[in-house]
Amino acid sequence: MVFKTPLLDKPAPGWKQDLPGPNESPSIEPYPPVLSNPPNHVDNVYLELARATVRTRGVGVWLTFLMFSLAIVALLSLIAYILKEGTMPPPIPGIALLMGFIAALWGGVFIWRMDVDPPRDEPIRFNRFRRKVYVYRFYRDGLRPFSRTAWGVRAEVYDWDNLRAEACSVYGPMGSGGLI
Known part of the structure; x- marks a missing residue:
C-alpha cells in the first residue's frame, strides 16, 4: 500500500514512499535495490x-x-627555558607552552582513538524469535x-512491532562529479 504522505511525523530526508508494516505482507516490488x-x-x-560507518583508516x-611531536616540542621548549635561565618563564609564554603541550597530547590521543577504536562494522540485527531489532x-x-x-560499541534495542520503514532517495555531489 503506497501512501501519498509519510506515516512518520518526521520522514527521512528524500522520502519516496512508506514500506509495508512489520506484520503486513509486501504488496509492491521493493524500491530500488x-x-x-x-x-x-x-x-x-x-x-x-x-553497516560500515568508518571508511578510511590510517x-x-x-x-x-x-x-x-608538537607535544614533545612544547614540553622540551619549556624544559630548555627553565634549564637555560634557571627560573620559570614569564607567565604568558609559560602558560602558552604548557597549554600547547596539553592540547597536543589530548588531540593526539583523541585522533589515535578515532582511528583505531571504531569497529569496521556496526551491524543491524533483526531477531525474528525475540521480535527485536539490535542496532x-x-x-x-x-x-x-x-x-x-x-x-x-553499545547495542540499542527496538521492538519489532514499532518499526516503520521508508524508501528514500538522497542525492549529493561526489568528488568525481557524479551523484551518490
Whole structure:
C-alpha cells in the first residue's frame, strides 16, 4: 500500500514512499535495490545487515604522530627555558607552552582513538524469535579521550512491532562529479 504522505511525523530526508508494516505482507516490488551488500548472517533466527560507518583508516595515525611531536616540542621548549635561565618563564609564554603541550597530547590521543577504536562494522540485527531489532553503534566522547567507559560499541534495542520503514532517495555531489 503506497501512501501519498509519510506515516512518520518526521520522514527521512528524500522520502519516496512508506514500506509495508512489520506484520503486513509486501504488496509492491521493493524500491530500488533491496540489499546493496550481502548480509553478514541469515538463518531462521536472525538476519544481520552490515553497516560500515568508518571508511578510511590510517590517516589518524599520521596525524597522531604530528600531534605527539608538537607535544614533545612544547614540553622540551619549556624544559630548555627553565634549564637555560634557571627560573620559570614569564607567565604568558609559560602558560602558552604548557597549554600547547596539553592540547597536543589530548588531540593526539583523541585522533589515535578515532582511528583505531571504531569497529569496521556496526551491524543491524533483526531477531525474528525475540521480535527485536539490535542496532550496534560506536560511541565516543571527545572531552574524555582517556576514558574506557565513554568509548565503545553499545547495542540499542527496538521492538519489532514499532518499526516503520521508508524508501528514500538522497542525492549529493561526489568528488568525481557524479551523484551518490
